[in-house]
Amino acid sequence: MKTVFKIVICISVCSFILACGAKGNASAGFKVWGNCDMCKETIEGALKTDGVTSADWNKDTKMMTVSFDSTKINLGQIERKIAATGYDTELYTGDDKAYQSLPECCQYDRK
């Protein structure tokens, strides 16, 4: 009887974990070229969008850490949103016009 109970607990815990995974919670880290705190605001601001639960860019390491719902958005779409504001990411080159209209202090050395 005890064994059966243990198996039932195990199955419910396992299916709970699987259900959470199926919901699409994902996270990723990638490099975004940029300079300063203003860049940080612009870069993180680009990800204030449906499906992205958190976005944090470190201006010293240039690393973006992002959590998102993979049923709503994927990593390529996330990087393209940043590139559209003028910032280079690992996969995409920032939009040239957007880059040129960035404040001078934010015109980072491009990749």
Ligand SMILES: [Cu+2]
């Ligand atoms: Cu800047």
